[in-house]
Structure formats: C-alpha cells, structure tokens
C-alpha cells in the first residue's frame with residue numbers, strides 16, 4: 001500500500017470504524033472480538049458510556065491550559081492515584097516511555113539530592129521493554145531497537161531474568177536503584193516470581209537503592225490488583241503507569257513516595273501536554289470504574305476462567321500451544337508455530353491478539369469483558385488452533 005506514514009509498523013490489512021465493549025467492527029462489516037485491546041490500552045473497551053460522557057463534557061471546557069496554571073482535574077486524579085497506591089506524589093506524562101523516563105530521572109535525582117550524584121545507574125533485566133525514547137531504549141537493552149541510533153544512553157546494567165544473586169553482584173557505588181516490569185509484557189509475558197520481587201525489595205532496603213516498577217502494561221487493574229506488584233506484597237518507591245490509565249486517551253503517570261521524589265523540585269521536570277484537563281478527566285473516569293467495589297476481583301475471576309480455557313486448548317493442541325502464562329487479564333500463549341502465524345489465524349477466526357517476544361501471543365482483553373466473551377474467544381481460538389494444527393509440524397520447538 002502507498003502510505004505517507006513512516007513504514008515502521010507491520011500493519012494488518014484491516015481498519016475499524018466502530019467499537020462497542022470488546023467488539024470491533026471493520027470497514028468491510030467483519031466483526032472482531034478484541035483480545036488485544038490496542039495493546040492493553042482499552043481497559044474499559046470501546047465506547048464505554050462513562051468515558052464517552054466524560055470526554056464530551058471535557059470537550060466543552062478548555063482542553064488545555066498548560067501547567068502554568070492550576071489543573072483541578074489533574075489534582076484530583078493524582079490524589080486518587082495516591083489513595084489507591086503506595087505513592088504520595090504523581091507526575092503526568094502523555095505516554096508510557098515518558099512515564100518511565102520520569103521514573104529514571106526521579107531515581108537519579110533522589111541520590112543527587114542526597115549528595116550522591118554519582119549514583120545514577122539502574123539495574124534492569126534482560127528481556128525488558130521500557131519504551132522507545134533514547135533512555136528507555138537503553139533501559140530495555142534490546143539490541144535490535146538500539147541499532148543505528150548512536151551511542152546507547154549510559155546508566156543501565158541488565159541482569160539475567162529472575163536471578164537475585166546476579167542483581168546483587170551488579171550493585172556498585174554508582175547504582176541508584178532497580179527498574180523492572182513485574183511481568184515483562186513485550187518480552188513475552190514473563191512473570192517474575194513473587195519471592196524474587198520480595199527479594200529485590202529487601203535488597204534495595206539493605207543497599208539504599210530505589211525500587212522502580214514499570215507498570216505501564218501491568219498497572220491499573222490489568223492483573224487483578226491496581227498495581228501488579230501488590231500481589232507480591234511489595235511496595236515500590238516509584239511506579240510508571242500509562243496504557244490502561246486513559247482507556248484510549250493518551251496519558252501516563254509517574255508515581256513516587258514523597259521520599260523518592262525528593263529531588264523532583266521546582267523546575268526539575270516538565271511536560272507541555274502532561275496531565276491536561278482532557279486527559280486527566282478521562283483518566284479520572286477510568287478510575288471511577290476500575291476502583292469501583294468488586295471490579296478488580298472480577299478481573300481476577302475472569303482471568304482464572306480464561307486461564308482454564310487456554311490450558312484446555314493447550315491440552316488439545318500440543319503441536320500449536322507450548323505453555324500458558326500470566327495473571328489477571330494479561331496472558332501469554334507460548335506457541336510452537338511462529339507467533340505471527342498464530343496471530344493471523346486468530347484474526348481469521350475473528351479474534352484479535354498481539355504478538356510478543358519469546359514466540360508468545362498476548363491476550364489483553366478489556367477489563368470489562370464478560371464470561372460469554374471469554375467463552376467466545378476460546379471458541380475462536382479453538383478454530384484457529386485447529387487450522388494451525390493441520391499445517392503444524394509436530395513439536396518443532398518455539399520460535400522457528
């Protein structure tokens with residue numbers, strides 16, 4: 001197709017003109033059950049009445065005034081985020097990468113404020129993804145994404161996945177903290193064990209380091225708790241949010257304890273669009289729903305149902321599915337066929353899914369899905385697996 005867009009994305013040849021709940025309707029009339037959710041963004045599905053009404057109201061008021069003035073909508077959203085989490089303070093951005101960028105700067109500045117500006121390095125993890133800005137690319141460490149963009153931003157030391165001893169061995173006089181996704185999303189839904197997360201917290205406390213979590217994908221109820229790391233009983237010092245926070249409206253947030261944010265004083269950071277009235281109003285409406293009584297318990301319960309159905313498919317189609325992993329409504333299906341073929345077969349069967357690293361296919365349905373949608377998704381996946389099994393060579397292993 002002749003497009004005026006940078007050809008940086010591999011786009012499927014389909015466009016959508018209407019959405020409702022977990023359903024997307026293509027221009028040609030086909031109906032898809034969307035278990036990709038625009039990459040974990042559409043937390044409340046399409047055309048959620050409360051979000052639509054909130055955005056309509058906000059559209060009549062000033063869209064943007066800049067951070068030179070009070071923004072009551074942002075004040076309110078920040079207050080609610082602190083009430084729902086470990087955090088005392090919030091900085092709003094427009095994307096996940098910017099939220100992580102703010103987390104990195106906050107961690108570095110904390111030590112500078114403590115008179116130790118040489119402590120600027122963060123320990124990260126192999127397989128991580130933190131965004132596409134120059135610093136977050138360096139934090140993610142994916143060689144393919146870094147190539148050709150000049151010298152890698154300094155200050156990130158990757159540890160092997162889940163290896164506490166290796167993390168401790170990486171700590172030096174310049175180490176400021178540890179940065180990780182509690183579940184690596186783009187990396188293939190790789191779940192850090194709870195004990196490992198507890199171990200990191202203990203290590204940070206013992207060595208005077210900050211623990212920063214990138215919950216851009218896992219946060220805002222996606223895994224059945226507001227932050228995924230809560231499930232390990234761990235309280236971080238800094239957390240980055242985005243994706244699901246706006247339910248489709250671009251907004252990100254960096255959350256921190258008052259202590260961790262001690263360096264982020266007047267003039268230390270800024271964003272033109274960050275936390276503008278439109279974005280903050282919609283973020284508030286998302287919280288109205290996600291923080292309503294029983295909502296996250298429901299996410300956990302539906303997640304169990306989805307896990308069961310996926311496990312059954314795994315038993316029935318061992319030449320297609322290798323394993324299932326995830327939490328809440330964030331699942332990864334590790335496939336024995338190329339994950340791109342799995343995604344294409346699912347799409348043909350009317351189900352949208354998303355590829356990830358490690359030859360994994362991600363399922364990230366809107367958090368408002370009903371049991372019937374999960375059963376329907378399982379039926380569509382069943383059809384896709386049956387098609388794939390026909391052509392699958394038996395047990396060729398992953399990633400071929």
Ligand SMILES: *Cc1c(COP(=O)(O)O)cnc(C)c1O
Pocket residue numbers: 094095096097098100129130131132181185186214215216217218242243
């Ligand atoms: C998507 C994602 C990002 C980047 O978010 P953008 O909004 O694309 O900048 C960062 N970290 C994680 C864990 C993500 O999943």
